[in-house]
Amino acid sequence: MEEELKCPVCGSLFREPIILPCSHNVCLPCARTIAVQTPDGEQHLPQPLLHSRGSGLAAGAAAAPPLDHEAAAGPACGGGAGSAAGGLGGGAGGGGDHADKLSLYSETDSGYGSYTPSLKSPNGVRVLPMVPAPPGSSAAAARGAACSSLSSSSSSSITCPQCHRSASLDHRGLRGFQRNRLLEAIVQRYQQGRGAVQGASAAAAVAICQLCDRTPPEPAATLCEQCDVLYCAACQLKCHPSRGPFAKHRLVQPPPPPAPAEAASVSPGAAQGAPSGGGGCKSPGGTGAGAAASSAARKYPTCPEHEMENYSMYCVSCRTPVCYLCLEEGRHCKHEVKPLGAMWKQHKAQLSQALNGVSDKAKEAKEFLVQLKNILQQIQENGLDYEACLVAQCDALVDALTRQKAKLLTKVTKEREHKLKMVWDQINHCTLKLRQSTGLMEYCLEVMKENDPSGFLQISDALIKRVQVSQEQWVKGALEPKVSAEFELTLDSEPLLQAIHQLDFIQMKLPPVPLLQLEKCCTRNNSVTLAWRTPPFTHSPVDGYILELDDGDGGQYREVYVGKETLCTIDGLHFNSTYNARVKAFNSSGVGPYSKTVVLQTSDVAWFTFDPNSGHRDIILSNDNQTATCSSYDDRVVLGTAAFSKGVHYWELHVDRYDNHPDPAFGVARASVVKDMMLGKDDKAWAMYVDNNRSWFMHCNSHTNRTEGGVCKGATVGVLLDLNKHTLTFFINGQQQGPTAFSHVDGVFMPALSLNRNVQVTLHTGLEVPTNLGRPKLSSN
Numbered sequence: 001m002e003e004e005l006k007c008p009v010c011g012s013l014f015r016e017p018i019i020l021p022c023s024h025n026v027c028l029p030c031a032r033t034i035a036v037q038t039p040d041g042e043q044h045l046p047q048p049l050l051h052s053r054g055s056g057l058a059a060g061a062a063a064a065p066p067l068d069h070e071a072a073a074g075p076a077c078g079g080g081a082g083s084a085a086g087g088l089g090g091g092a093g094g095g096g097d098h099a100d101k102l103s104l105y106s107e108t109d110s111g112y113g114s115y116t117p118s119l120k121s122p123n124g125v126r127v128l129p130m131v132p133a134p135p136g137s138s139a140a141a142a143r144g145a146a147c148s149s150l151s152s153s154s155s156s157s158i159t160c161p162q163c164h165r166s167a168s169l170d171h172r173g174l175r176g177f178q179r180n181r182l183l184e185a186i187v188q189r190y191q192q193g194r195g196a197v198q199g200a201s202a203a204a205a206v207a208i209c210q211l212c213d214r215t216p217p218e219p220a221a222t223l224c225e226q227c228d229v230l231y232c233a234a235c236q237l238k239c240h241p242s243r244g245p246f247a248k249h250r251l252v253q254p255p256p257p258p259a260p261a262e263a264a265s266v267s268p269g270a271a272q273g274a275p276s277g278g279g280g281c282k283s284p285g286g287t288g289a290g291a292a293a294s295s296a297a298r299k300y301p302t303c304p305e306h307e308m309e310n311y312s313m314y315c316v317s318c319r320t321p322v323c324y325l326c327l328e329e330g331r332h333c334k335h336e337v338k339p340l341g342a343m344w345k346q347h348k349a350q351l352s353q354a355l356n357g358v359s360d361k362a363k364e365a366k367e368f369l370v371q372l373k374n375i376l377q378q379i380q381e382n383g384l385d386y387e388a389c390l391v392a393q394c395d396a397l398v399d400a401l402t403r404q405k406a407k408l409l410t411k412v413t414k415e416r417e418h419k420l421k422m423v424w425d426q427i428n429h430c431t432l433k434l435r436q437s438t439g440l441m442e443y444c445l446e447v448m449k450e451n452d453p454s455g456f457l458q459i460s461d462a463l464i465k466r467v468q469v470s471q472e473q474w475v476k477g478a479l480e481p482k483v484s485a486e487f488e489l490t491l492d493s494e495p496l497l498q499a500i501h502q503l504d505f506i507q508m509k510l511p512p513v514p515l516l517q518l519e520k521c522c523t524r525n526n527s528v529t530l531a532w533r534t535p536p537f538t539h540s541p542v543d544g545y546i547l548e549l550d551d552g553d554g555g556q557y558r559e560v561y562v563g564k565e566t567l568c569t570i571d572g573l574h575f576n577s578t579y580n581a582r583v584k585a586f587n588s589s590g591v592g593p594y595s596k597t598v599v600l601q602t603s604d605v606a607w608f609t610f611d612p613n614s615g616h617r618d619i620i621l622s623n624d625n626q627t628a629t630c631s632s633y634d635d636r637v638v639l640g641t642a643a644f645s646k647g648v649h650y651w652e653l654h655v656d657r658y659d660n661h662p663d664p665a666f667g668v669a670r671a672s673v674v675k676d677m678m679l680g681k682d683d684k685a686w687a688m689y690v691d692n693n694r695s696w697f698m699h700c701n702s703h704t705n706r707t708e709g710g711v712c713k714g715a716t717v718g719v720l721l722d723l724n725k726h727t728l729t730f731f732i733n734g735q736q737q738g739p740t741a742f743s744h745v746d747g748v749f750m751p752a753l754s755l756n757r758n759v760q761v762t763l764h765t766g767l768e769v770p771t772n773l774g775r776p777k778l779s780s781n
Contacts, residue, residue: 001190001438001439001442001443001446002190002439003435003436003439004439004440004442004443005183005186005187005190005443007025007026007027007030008024008026008161008162009026009027009030009031009033009034009161010027010029010030010208010210010217011208011215011216011217012027012208013187013190013191014027014180014183014184014187015027015028015029016028016029016179016184017179017180017183017184017187018031018174018177018178018179018180019177019178019179019180019458019459020158020160020165020167020177021165021167021177022160022162022163022165022167023459023461023462023465024160024161024162024163024462025180025183025459026160026161028174028179030210031158031174031177032174032228033210033229034158034159034161035156035157035158035169035174036156036157036158036159156168156169156173157169158174175304176304178304178320178458180455180458180459181452181455182447182450182452182455182456182458182459183459185450185452185455186443186446186447186450189446190446206219206220207219207220207223207230207254207255208220208230208232209221209230209231209232209235210229210230210231211229211231211235211239212232212234212235217232218232218233218234218235219232220232220254221233221236221254222236222251222252222253222254223251223252223253223254223255224240224249224250224251225249225250225251225252226249226250227240227249230254236251302323303322303323303325303326305325305326305330306323306325306326306330309323309324309325310323310454311323311340311453311454312324312340313327313337313338313339313340314337314338314339314340314343314344314457315332315335315336315337316335316336316337316338316343317332317335317336318332318335319461320457320458321340321453321454321457321458322337340453340454340457341453343453343457344453344456344457344460347456347457347460347461347464348448348456348460350460350464351444351447351448351460351463351464351467352448354464354467354468354471355441355444355445355467357467357471358437358440358441358467358470358471359441361437361471361474361479362434362437362438362441364474364479365430365433365434365437365474365479366434368430368479369427369430369431369434371481372423372426372427372430372481373427375423375481375483375484375485376420376423376424378485379416379419379420379423379485382485382486382487383412383413383416383487386412386487386489387409387412389491390405390408390409390412390491391405391409401496408491411489412487412489415487415489416487418483419483419484419485422482422483423481423482423483426481426482430478430479433473433474436470437470440466440467440470443463444463444467447459447460447463509540509589510540510587510589510590510591510592510593511534511540511541511542511543511585511586511587511589511591511592512534512535512538512540512542512585512592513535513584513585513592513593513594513595514532514533514534514535514545514566514583514584514585514592514595515532515533515534515535515595516530516531516532516583516595516596516598517531517532517533518598520567521598521600523600523601523602523603524603525575525602525603525606525607525608525642526571526572526573526574526575526577526602526603526606526642526643526644527569527570527571527572527573527602528549528569528570528573528579528581528600528602529567529568529569529570530547530567530568530569530570530581530583530598530600531566531567532545532566532583532595533566534566534585540587541587541588542585542586542587543564543586543587543588544562544563544564544585544586545561545562545563545564545565545566545583545584545585545586546559546561546562546583546584546585546586546591547559547560547561547562547568547581547582547583548560548581548582548583548584548594549570549579549580549581550579550580550581552573552574552577552578552579552602552646553577554580557580557582571643572643572645572748573602573645574602574645574646574647575602575603575604575605575606575644575646575647575649576602576603576604576605576647577601577602577646577647578599578600578601578602579599579600579601579602580597580598580599580600581597581598581599581600582594582595582596582597582598583595605649605650605765605766605767605768605769606642606644606649606651606765606766607642607765607766608640608641608642608651608751608763608765609624609625609626609640609641609763609765610625610626610628610638610639610640610641610753610763611625611638611639611640611641611750612625614638614639614671614675614750615628615636615637615638615639615675616636616637616638616675616676618630618631618632618634618636619636619637619638621638623762625641626762626763626764627656627760627761627762627763628753628755628760628761628762628763629657629755629757629759629760629761630755630756630757630759631757632756632757633756633757633758634676634677634756635663635665635676635677635678635679635754635755635756636675636676636754636755636756637669637673637674637675637676637677637679637685637752637753637754638675638752638753638754639669639671639673639750639751639752640750640751640752640763641750642750642751642765643671643748643749643750644668644721644723644748644749644750645723645746645747645748645749646723646724647723647724648720648721648722648723648724648769649720649721649723649769650718650719650720650721650767650768650769650770651718651719651751651763651764651765651767652716652717652718652719652731652763652764652767653666653716653717653718653719653753653761653762653763653764654714654715654716654761654762654764655711655712655713655714655715655716655717655759655760655761656713656714656760656761656762657713657758657759657760658692658711658712658713658715658758658759659758659759660758661691661692662691662755662756662758662759663678663689663690663691664689664690664711664753664754664755664756664759664761665678665679665680665687665688665689665690665698665753665754665755666679666687666688666689666690666717666719666730666752666753667679667680667685667686667687667688667719667728667752667753668685668686668687668719668721668728668749668750668751668752669684669685669686669687669749669750669752670684670685670747670748670749670750671748671750672684673685673752677754678698678754679698679752679753679754680697680698680699680700680701681698681700681701682700682701683699683700685699685752686699686728686742687699687752687754688728688730688737688738688740689754690710690711690717690732691710691711692710692711692712693708693709693710694706694707694708694709694710695707695709695710695730695732695737697728697738697740699742704740705738705740707737707738709732709735709737710732711732715732715733716731716732716733716734717730717731717732717761718730718731718732718734718770719731719751720739720769720770721749722739723749725739726741726742727739727740727741727742728740728741728742731770751763
C-alpha cells in the first residue's frame, strides 16, 4: 500500500495532497513545482519586461500569476506589505533583485528556458522553480499586476505526472483544487501504524531536493528564499551557483521535519492553513509545519466556495459533494443531486464488489506463482536428468562425437535457459501486477474504513475505475504458463550407433554363415529352388551371396548364382539326378564360410506341357497347354516346357485329328530352332516326319532312314530320347521306328512338334521308359 501513499513527483508520502481534475493526487508543494506558465503574447507584457526580453530574459517571467491561493491572499486580504513576496519565497528585494529573479529564467544566464525545463522529478515530471512575483512599489500593486496579467496576458496550467493531462488554473491558483483529506488521514494512520519505524518515517519526511534527477532524490542541503526551491549540494552548484545573478540570493538551511509532539500541538486552525500573525504570510518552513499540523488534527472538509458550509449532498452530474448553498445559488442548482449518505454507501458497495474481483484474481495469481515455482523446479530437475542421459549416450560413442555432444548440450542449455527466462519473466510480471493489486486493495480497504462520506466520495469514482482497470489487467491467459516444464527433445542415437558398428573395424570381419531355409527348398521336374537367410543378431555386413551346385553325379561344384537375393531357382537340370547345393556370403573383407550342404533330387520322369511362349503365334494350345493345333496351312513349330541335357526320356503324342494327309513331325530341338517351317529342316532340330503310309528321319533338311508305316486319326506316336547313347527312337502305335543316331553335342534339348491346321495332337508325359521293343508301359498321370 505504501506505493499508493507516495507522491508521484517527490516520491515521498503525500503532504497536503490535492485532487487534480483527472482524479490523481499530488502534494501541494510539488504541484507548485510542476505548474507551468503560458503567455498569450508578448504584446501584453509590460514595457520593462519587453526590454528585458530583448536583452536575453525569458518572456512572461514577471507576469507570473500566483499559483497558490494563500500566496495571493496578501495585504488586500489583510496582510502586510511583504506577504506576497514572502508567500512565494521569502523577503522582498529592491529593484536590483528583479533582474536577479528574472535571470532564473534567462537562457543566457542559467541555461533554463521559460517553457522547456530540463530537470525532472523522480517520476520523470519536468519541474520548474516557483515563479517569484515581481516586486513593485507595493504588494498590492504587485498583486494587481499579477491578477491583470493572469487575465490578460498569460495563464497557468498544471500537468498530471501520471496521466499527463493538463488542467488550467483559475484565479484561485492551486487552491482551486480540493484537498484530499481522506488521503491525508490514511497517510497519518499509515505513519502511526509503522510503530517501530517511526525514525525511518521521520527520515523519509526530511526535505528533499526539488531539482534532483536521481532516484530517489537526494536530501536538500539549502533553500533559496528568493527562488523558494530546495537544492541538494550537487544541484545547488549546478543550477544555483553563487555567482552572477544568483550572487544576491539568500541560501538558508532547509526547515527540519516537525517532531511528533510539535505536530500534535498544532491548532486546528493552523492545520487548515488559516492566516495567522501578520497577515497569513507563509514560508516554506511554515508550509511543512502546516502540513504536519493538518495531519495531526483533522477537520471535516467544508465547501471550497462556501467555507462555512459542510457538504450535505452529492452532485451526480459533477460527481462531487456539494453544500446546500451550491444547490440554491451555485452552479449545481439545476444538476441532479442525491443524498450524501446514500451515495456514500452505494459507492462503497461498488468498490467492495470490484475489490472482490481483484481479490479473486490476486488469489489466482498467488496460486499461479506457486505453479510457476514448481515449474522452475521441474525444469531444473528435468534439465539435469536430460543432461545426464545425454552425457551417458554421448559417452557410449567414439571420440569423434565429442563436438556433437557439446553442440547438443548447448542446445539443451539454451532450451532450458529459454524456458527459465520465460517463466522468470512471467513471475516478475505477475509479481509486479500482484504487488500493485495488493497495494491498491490495502489502500482501498483503508479508504473504506473512513467514515467521512464527503471525503470518500471525492475519490471513490477514481478508485472504482482504478480497481476495475486493475481487474481487467488480469486478462484471459495471463495466469497460464507460457512454457511447459517438459523438454521436447529426444536424442535418437540408435541410427548413429548402427552406423558406428558398420565402420571399418566391423568391415574387417567376414560375413556369417548363411542359414539354408529347408522348408522353402524344393524340386520340380528338372528344376530346383533354394532359399537361405542371414543369421539373426549379427551386424556383419553382407554384400552378396554365391550359390554353388554340383553336376548331379557327385562331381565338382560350380557357381550357378551370384547376387544379393536369398532365393534362387535353377532350371535345366537332369531328371532322376541328385544334386548337392551350398551357399556362402561375401563382403569387402572377403568370402565367408559355406553353409551346410542340401541334397536335392530331381524328378524320375519328365512332366511337361507345350510352352506357349516358345511356340509360333499360329499354334493354338488348349487342354492346359497339352493339346496343340494350328491355324495356318503351313508348318509351325512348338516346343515343350522341359529341357533335357542328360538321361533317357520318353513321351507320347496322340493324334486327335488328321485330315488331307498332312506331314506332321515329331522330335527334339534347341530353343533357337526356326519355328515357321517343318521341324528338322534346320540344324537345330532332329525329327521324324510322317504321312499316312511311311516316315523319315530328318535333320538339316536331309531325309534318311525311311520306314514303312504311317499315322491316322487316333494314332499314338512315342518319342524316346536317350542322351546317354545319342539316339532318338520313335514309336507309331507301339511299333518302333529306329533307333536313329544323331550327332549329339553338349547342350539342352527340348521336346518339339511341327504341324499345320489339318492336324491336332495331345501330349502325354510322365511315362516310364519302355523296356522292350513293344508298346511302352504308361505310367499313371
